[in-house]
Amino acid sequence: MTEMTHSHKERLMSDLRLVVADAEELLRMTADQAGQEAADLRGRIAARMQQARADLAALQQATVAKVQAAGHAADEYVHDKPWRAIGAAAGIGLVVGLLIGRR
DSSP states (O other): OOSOOHHHHHHHHHHHHHHHHHHHHHHHHTTTOOSHHHHHHHHHHHHHHHHHHHHHHHHHHHHHHHHHHHHHHHHHHHHHOHHHHHHHHHHHHHHHHHHHHTO
């Protein structure tokens, strides 16, 4: 499977948010460090964090767009073929009921 599942994308976005938050906290903690190298490092980290935030926002927008497109496609399918959708839902419900009943 070449595409990540929705839950994997959500987990990735959550992890990226945590990394950005940790990096911001690290920048605040080292703000009083002197020296040109420390200032340069803080500048590079800040620039990369801005890029990470932009990438995160783009990933989030792409994910939302894909989910909305999938929802729209499902809605159209159900409206075009209601009896087929009802049959599929009944079949899935039957299978889930049988599996739950086995416990």
